Amino acid sequence: MTVPKVGIRLPPCAPAGHLVRTVRRAEELGFDQAWFPDSQLLWRDVFTTLTAAALGTERIGLGTAVTNLVTRHPAVLASAARSVAELAPGRLTLGLGVGNSSVGPIGLRPSTGAEMRSGFAQLRALLNGEDWDFGGTVSRLREPLPVPLYMAASGPRNLRLAGEIADGVVLLSGVSPEPLAGASARVREGADAARRGRVPLVASAFCAVTDDVERAARRLKPICASIAQTGGARALALSGIELDVPDRVDGVYPDLVHAEDWDRAVEICSRWVSDEAATAFARAFCLFGTAGEIRTRLRELGDGGVGGVYLQHVGSYDLPEELIETVGRDVLPALREDG
Known part of the structure; x- marks a missing residue:
């Protein structure tokens, strides 16, 4: 039996002190990861939030789910990610997507596949200390620090692209078996085309512990x-x-x-x-279901090759404190015992 890592999505919708207390509580209750979305008009700055979370925790993994390459230039992202990674060694994952809720409210368009490919290449080169030619100007990032680059994807083309270029993939297809299997297959196709090995998968899922679904x-x-x-x-x-x-x-x-x-x-x-x-x-x-039903689904996801699950509550402007408490109390302890 394989137990996936369990993460929680935390929109940066509260002052830093409140948010850090929430992340620390998730860490205390055994969550493996805390994922923060990035949307500049909806929430506080994601890297400022990550900095506070890094300083206020010790173990829990931290990540963006997700930032983008439109409102943030790859060179700016590389510097921000390196800076947070210094504060939380080995704990940061940089998740990137096409930018939907960041770009839409300011009249910009999401990244194309070609732009994602180029942006990933720039980010990886800079974080690895390599030179990059910015249209005739060759530069590099001083004191680089490699950070895993994950890509969020849902459609077939982006799933294949993610399998080809990303260190891991955030699947946006939920946890229904057939769509999830299809998404995983598209990632494998991309990885195989690039002659890569297995690409780690993180499935996103809205969650509620309830006996009244x-x-x-x-x-x-x-x-x-x-x-x-x-x-x-x-x-x-x-x-x-x-x-x-x-x-x-x-x-x-x-x-x-x-x-x-x-x-x-x-x-x-x-x-x-x-x-x-x-x-x-x-x-x-x-x-959605009882604690026992959710544990069963999580085990099934792990056995199906999903290495991580990040849980979301319904809503964008309050923290998932109730979800953290119920999952941390009623789901995670028994799940760990089974694993």
């Missing part, structure tokens, strides 16, 4: 609608969830996944996502 699942409606809206309708259909969500949904700011008024977003998305569909989504794609 139907009630808790209603809050997932904006997440479910967003997946259907952005190319995930086929993956949902594999689990019997048929949705037809319009390309544009008015009345939600800044977007469905990061809605400031979550109750309003749930109400709006109820037009397309029924209670039954939300429950099916919670059971198939998320880790």
